[in-house]
Amino acid sequence: MRLRPLAFLCLWPIAALAQGFSGLGTDAEGFAVPAPNPSFSFPADHGPHPDYRIEWWYLTANLTDPDGAPYGLQWTLFRSALAPGEGEGWQSPQVWFAHAAVTTQDTHLATERFARGGIGQAGVTADPFRAWIDEWTLEGADVDNLTLTARGPDFAYDMTLTADGPLVFHGEGGFSVKSIEGQASYYYSQPFYRIEGTLTLPAGRVPVSGTAWLDREWSSQPLAENQDGWDWFSLSFDDGSKLMGFQLRQSDGTDFTSSTWIAPDGTSTAYPSGAFRAEPLAHSTVAGREVPTRWQVALPDRGVDVTISTLNPNAWMDLTIPYWEGPVTMSGSHTGRGYLEMTGYE
Template sequence: MNARALIFLLLGVGNAFAQGFAGLGTDAEGFAVPEPGKRFEFPQDHGAHPDYRIEWWYLTANLTGPDGADYGLQWTLFRSALAPGEAEGWESPQVWFGHAAVTSAATHLSTERFARGGIGQAGVIAKPFAAWIDAWQMEGDSLDRLQLSATGNDFAYDIAMHAEGPLVFHGAGGYSVKSAKGQASYYYSQPFFSVEGKISLPEGEIRVRGTAWLDREWSSQPLADDQNGWDWFSLSF
């Protein structure tokens, strides 16, 4: 299941296409909305923003094995708020879901997880950085140096990443406009991770090295009411 389908599953609204994809073009009353001129504060902004409706930590990697074979890796944690704010236990309105995948020239292996906030099953904290859902982890002393792991029925990976360049802020200093009507998100990336670790596939364990990038984005109304959704791709040179 891809990211758009996951968002639709958790936020699905009848007549979604008249209101923006999965309701993300509907009124954001009660939620915080992005404003121009934000002064980002780190490490705090690496963590969760429960007053906004939707947020993600999206990691993608291009890797190579000892024999020169290429592999792709993906680890994504989404947060979707049924209402703004946080609460303890099952009263939390925060819904979390994760997606992990490994690809090769011949196969695409993937799995997913779903969780509720407030019970410790999933979450993100800024310092020391930790993002998790069940046993999946992305953690480290800071966002510059992370350990990443996930396990599915037929694959697993455990990799170390360290940043070799600065954060990149999209749009106007991290304020990324999505429509002519002004809907926007806060959006920055760390595209300069160097990666080393191992992936486990049905044919065995493979040591890999390569590069990765992490996208960080949050908003409450990233679409206009006449937008159906978005197409997203990333090129790494």
């Protein structure tokens, strides 16, 4: 489960904002809607799906420098449609925006870019793969071998990524249900990247290496009207297994959850709502908000019961649409590193 389109804030009626977090519960009339039993086609599905309202290419990475100091990296490109379909030049209904961030134990640096579709400033091609906005790029001959760049006012990064495992499909073969009413998205990941390169920070250049996780998701109405935000975890355990889990917080105080267990060889098992549990243990005051920054996460069917700790509690994305996103570590039944995204905290 991932993020939200800018167009809902700047180009949609304000009333839409009450319909799920950032308008993601808005009715999908006129747009295509995900259906069960999807049939994916690659490399085409690595590219855009303009008949759907929202889509993202979402990369996070856990990194270490030669001295063992930890870092986190995020690079995300979002597509949001004002109407279904393509269009030439300024007639394109597609809006693009992107986020980039670097997190250390002491600092969190983030920036954003915006673009209109149809004029070449931003977009995605599937074969060869290239996702870009201005000079920010995620590209390669295919999605298994990529280079990554981004620049901001106070940081930059240049990285290479190599996948050593298969794509993983969430939910029922990539059909990821988000509510008891049946809202859903198409959702798959590449969680097996090895990544290395250079961070450019205010204090200088830092060589880093580690692991990365790419999420691909598209839909037209992925939330129900009563869902106000979510807590999303991507966890890579030291034994080679992985866990994706999220909970969607609902206005009646209940949660809708979904999770995927990923074995070291890429074999995956999807779990329905209720199997995955995430409970806040401690909060921090971040950007004037009380945000959970220590969690207890469990997937009892796999013996997972871990305490999640944030690398930097102040990893607040103070952008046009604010949210929390940053690297985490874990202890308990399993050890390892991962990423946490939290939205809807006022």
